[in-house]
Amino acid sequence: MPVTASSPWAVLVENRSAAERAARAEAAELRAQLAERDRSIVLLAEENAALRDRLDRMAEQLAELQRRLGQNSRNSSKPPSSEGYAKPSPRSRREVTDRPTGGQPGHEGRTLRQAGKPDERVIHRPGACVGCGALLADAPVTSTEARQIFDLPDIRLRVVEHVLEHRRCDCGQITMAAAPAGVAAPASYGPGLRGLAVYLLAAQHLPLARTAELLAELCGATVSQGTLAAWYAAAAAALEPFTQAVADQLAEAEVLGADETGARVAGGLAWIHALRTDRLTLYSVWPGRGTEAMTAAGVLPRLPPDTVLVHDCWAPYWTFPVTHAVCGAHLLRELTAAAEIDGQAGWAEGLDRLVCEINATTIAARAAGADRLAPRLLAGYRRRYDQYIAAGWAANPDHTPGTRGRRRRPAHVNLLDRLDGHRDEVLRFAADLRVPLTNNGSEQDVRPVKIRMKIAGCLRTMAGAEAFCRLRSYLSTARKQGQTGFTVLRMLADGTPWMPAQQMS
Numbered sequence: 187m188p189v190t191a192s193s194p195w196a197v198l199v200e201n202r203s204a205a206e207r208a209a210r211a212e213a214a215e216l217r218a219q220l221a222e223r224d225r226s227i228v229l230l231a232e233e234n235a236a237l238r239d240r241l242d243r244m245a246e247q248l249a250e251l252q253r254r255l256g257q258n259s260r261n262s263s264k265p266p267s268s269e270g271y272a273k274p275s276p277r278s279r280r281e282v283t284d285r286p287t288g289g290q291p292g293h294e295g296r297t298l299r300q301a302g303k304p305d306e307r308v309i310h311r312p313g314a315c316v317g318c319g320a321l322l323a324d325a326p327v328t329s330t331e332a333r334q335i336f337d338l339p340d341i342r343l344r345v346v347e348h349v350l351e352h353r354r355c356d357c358g359q360i361t362m363a364a365a366p367a368g369v370a371a372p373a374s375y376g377p378g379l380r381g382l383a384v385y386l387l388a389a390q391h392l393p394l395a396r397t398a399e400l401l402a403e404l405c406g407a408t409v410s411q412g413t414l415a416a417w418y419a420a421a422a423a424a425l426e427p428f429t430q431a432v433a434d435q436l437a438e439a440e441v442l443g444a445d446e447t448g449a450r451v452a453g454g455l456a457w458i459h460a461l462r463t464d465r466l467t468l469y470s471v472w473p474g475r476g477t478e479a480m481t482a483a484g485v486l487p488r489l490p491p492d493t494v495l496v497h498d499c500w501a502p503y504w505t506f507p508v509t510h511a512v513c514g515a516h517l518l519r520e521l522t523a524a525a526e527i528d529g530q531a532g533w534a535e536g537l538d539r540l541v542c543e544i545n546a547t548t549i550a551a552r553a554a555g556a557d558r559l560a561p562r563l564l565a566g567y568r569r570r571y572d573q574y575i576a577a578g579w580a581a582n583p584d585h586t587p588g589t590r591g592r593r594r595r596p597a598h599v600n601l602l603d604r605l606d607g608h609r610d611e612v613l614r615f616a617a618d619l620r621v622p623l624t625n626n627g628s629e630q631d632v633r634p635v636k637i638r639m640k641i642a643g644c645l646r647t648m649a650g651a652e653a654f655c656r657l658r659s660y661l662s663t664a665r666k667q668g669q670t671g672f673t674v675l676r677m678l679a680d681g682t683p684w685m686p687a688q689q690m691s
Contacts, residue, residue, distance in 0.1 A: 381676030422653030445628035450644035513625035
């Protein structure tokens with residue numbers, strides 16, 4: 187039977203086609219919904235990963251901030267003066283012994299003792315007997331008792347007048363007597379006062395105004411601030427031969443230390459660098475802190491490869507082809523900080539104890555006159571050192587030596603990497619008994635820079651900073667060689683600057 191539009195078969199086919207189209211449309215909509223859901227899942231997964239990453243970073247930042255808040259002079263390089271009233275109780279590394287406290291037998295005391303030849307002697311006589319009241323003017327002296335008072339005399343300027351005679355020769359020529367050195371004006375201050383002024387400015391770090399006030403009140407010398415600044419600059423300028431001599435001797439030293447510290451100069455940040463031995467100190471100032479500044483000082487580029495340079499492991503020092511030694515004091519403070527972190531106490535405290543043990547051994551060896559440790563003893567120390575390094579990496583399985591990931595590594599891992607990568611430099615003090623464990627001498631030599639900033643404020647010009655460095659080099663070197671600051675500054679003001687003794691080879 188033919189199918190017509192009105193036949194039951196036609197209606198059935200049409201209904202079936204409509205159902206299929208509806209089913210296909212519904213399936214397409216479901217597939218679209220599934221695709222949208224999948225995209226949403228992917229987006230949510232990406233967002234979740236980003237949030238987890240951000241959370242991890244925030245956790246790392248929080249840990250770093252907590253680490254910084256926990257820093258003090260015991261577990262970092264922060265100076266004790268920065269801790270205020272929150273300063274922790276000191277913890278000495280000295281071992282407890284059975285020796286009593288105070289001065290030990292053989293220690294030279296500092297008690298004030300009577301002078302053999304006093305400047306003045308005043309005799310006091312009793313007037314009457316305390317028993318019967320009789321006068322004692324003619325009574326015999328049975329004994330005496332001397333008591334001495336050490337005090338300052340009245341301080342005042344002593345004026346010396348130099349009279350220069352003018353004499354006429356038979357030929358009619360008039361000749362004036364030659365003036366002594368330093369006598370160039372009708373009235374001028376002498377080297378004693380000029381030396382004292384520069385001493386107050388350079389050694390005691392007094393500002394110009396307070397120096398002028400002190401000289402006026404103490405000595406009666408009304409010196410202007412401009413005159414004081416001129417004396418200061420002239421003293422520094424006269425030290426060029428001294429500075430060159432110190433640089434030459436440092437270039438010949440077998441072991442020297444280096445350190446640097448920031449200072450406010452001309453309204454900005456500059457860096458004052460110190461190179462030193464136990465007998466020499468040389469300061470220099472530079473706008474930057476890196477290799478360029480160290481090269482400009484003129485010493486490090488001249489050092490031969492066998493010279494030992496002790497420093498705090500800062501990267502620019504490694505650019506110089508010398509024998510390096512890493513400061514143990516910095517490492518011990520960092521090891522103390524590492525030991526306070528969960529899971530790091532084992533290797534950190536072990537290395538701390540080992541370094542202190544080796545240091546005690548080297549001190550005893552030097553006292554006994556040895557120039558090196560026994561090879562077997564040194565090999566044993568190195569083996570124990572290696573074991574602690576291996577334990578450190580085992581405690582930090584997420585990190586590997588010498589590699590840096592996408593994120594910043596924790597401070598204790600950076601320390602572990604340095605201890606691992608610079609084993610010879612860390613143990614240089616054990617292999618070479620000329621080398622100290624610490625670079626504390628250099629830190630002590632840069633301390634006057636901070637004292638200057640606290641007392642007198644910033645250095646206003648770079649020329650003033652350079653003058654400061656020259657004068658501090660002069661004072662520090664002189665003090666190391668047994669000279670007093672005022673004495674050598676008076677010599678400088680008198681035109682005969684003190685020069686450092688040549689080091690014996």
